[in-house]
Amino acid sequence: xxxxxxxxxxxxxPVLFGISVIVxxxxxxxxxxxxxxxxxxxxxxxxVARLNADLGLDKPLIQQYFIWLGNMLQGDFGRSFNLNRPVxxxxxxRFNATLxxxxxxxxxxxFLGIVAGVVSAANQYGWAxxxxxxxxxxxxxxxxxxxxxxxxxxxxxxxxxxPASGMxxxxxxxxxxxxxxxxxxxxxxxxxxxTGVIARLARSAMLEVLRQDFxxxxxAKGVHxxxxxxxxxxxxxxxxxxxxxxxxxGFVLSGAVxxxxxxxxxxxxxxxxxxxxxxxxxxxxxxxxFVAACYVLFNIVVDVAQSLLDPRIKT
Numbered sequence: 438x439x440x441x442x443x444x445x446x447x448x449x450x451p452v453l454f455g456i457s458v459i460v461x462x463x464x465x466x467x468x469x470x471x472x473x474x475x476x477x478x479x480x481x482x483x484x485v486a487r488l489n490a491d492l493g494l495d496k497p498l499i500q501q502y503f504i505w506l507g508n509m510l511q512g513d514f515g516r517s518f519n520l521n522r523p524v525x526x527x528x529x530x531r532f533n534a535t536l537x538x539x540x541x542x543x544x545x546x547x548f549l550g551i552v553a554g555v556v557s558a559a560n561q562y563g564w565a566x567x568x569x570x571x572x573x574x575x576x577x578x579x580x581x582x583x584x585x586x587x588x589x590x591x592x593x594x595x596x597x598x599x600p601a602s603g604m605x606x607x608x609x610x611x612x613x614x615x616x617x618x619x620x621x622x623x624x625x626x627x628x629x630x631x632t633g634v635i636a637r638l639a640r641s642a643m644l645e646v647l648r649q650d651f652x653x654x655x656x657a658k659g660v661h662x663x664x665x666x667x668x669x670x671x672x673x674x675x676x677x678x679x680x681x682x683x684x685x686x687g688f689v690l691s692g693a694v695x696x697x698x699x700x701x702x703x704x705x706x707x708x709x710x711x712x713x714x715x716x717x718x719x720x721x722x723x724x725x726x727f728v729a730a731c732y733v734l735f736n737i738v739v740d741v742a743q744s745l746l747d748p749r750i751k752t
Contacts, residue, residue: 445740449733456729457509457722461502464718471716475518492518492718505719509726515719519712524723528705532727534604535704537616539693541624543686546631550685551671551678553632554639558647559666569636577633581692585626585699592622602701623700627692631685635678642677646670676746683739687732 472488473480489495493504508515514524557569593601600619605611646652647670655665694706701707705724712720 441744442737442741445737449737452733453726453730457506457726458502460722460725461505464721465498465501467716471718475716488518505722509723514723514726517712517717517720519715519717520720524719525727527708527720528724528727531703531705531708531724532731534702535690535693535697535706537604538620538623538627538697538702538704539686539689541620542628542631542693543682543689545624546628546635546685546689547682549628550632550635551639553636554678555643555666555671557636557640558643559662561644573633573636576629577637579629581626581630582695582699584629585623585696588622588626589700604703623696623702626699627689627696630692631689634688635681635685638681639674639678642674643670645677646674649673676743679739679743679746683736686735686739690728690732690735 471494472485472492476484476488486495493501496504505515512525514528516522517524517527520527553569553573557566560566589601592599599622600606601622604616604619606615606619609615643666647666651673652665652670655669656662660669693702693704694709696702697704697706698710705728709721709724711717712724
């Protein structure tokens with residue numbers, strides 16, 4: 438197992454290296470002078486030249502990349518010029534909020550998707566299967582940001598049951614109840630599409646398992662149907678479901694970007710959007726690399742969990 442984990446960690450290095458090249462190239466290809474965008478009305482030729490020298494933008498692109506990469510490997514992600522603080526500190530502060538939103542959404546979509554898929558497969562072609570399939574297809578078809586805006590209009594503006602934006606109330610105590618009220622709408626909006634995908638693929642995995650011989654043997658031994666479904670079939674189907682969970686975790690993490698913008702959630706997605714608009718290059722690059730590293734690490738954890746369920750994967 439240790440060798441398998443080491444191989445997976447080593448395989449993540451070229452992935453992160455490729456992401457760093459792509460992110461750096463995209464930011465370098467954006468038209469316009471970043472110093473002009475940062476300085477605004479203070480953009481005199483002297484100030485622009487001084488800022489370009491401070492940011493290292495007066496050097497060749499290849500040299501800029503390797504300087505940035507070398508500093509990042511030493512744990513120095515640079516300093517945000519607009520916020521006047523280290524990039525890594527800002528990213529970590531914002532990532533806490535994103536982790537709350539994405540983590541809650543992932544737990545919701547994993548639980549609801551697996552339960553819906555199992556119930557749908559256990560009642561194949563029945564009313565429960567047809568109803569779940571209709572709801573799942575409807576959820577997959579609706580973009581998360583549009584669903585979020587409709588939720589705000591319905592539950593925040595018209596019914597006034599839940600707050601429309603933010604992570605905490607502007608006035609009042611910051612307790613768990615306040616957090617849950619602000620978290621409900623964005624977490625639901627972010628989890629709907631992933632729930633539908635997990636439910637559909639979990640249904641397919643369960644149907645494949647339910648046709649296997651050991652399921653017929655369990656039924657022939659008199660095992661209750663509920664035990665056959667939830668104890669025997671689901672355990673075998675989890676080998677196929679776990680990789681889906683890893684993919685959807687990445688989708689939830691990336692989808693948090695526009696959900697955070699819609700609900701004004703103070704997470705890393707909203708930070709990246711603001712940084713792009715302000716041409717805060719180091720903050721954008723550091724934020725994207727950090728999110729990519731988290732995504733890769735989570736997929737390694739998922740692969741390890743899958744290998745524990747199915748030892749054949751390690752070979």
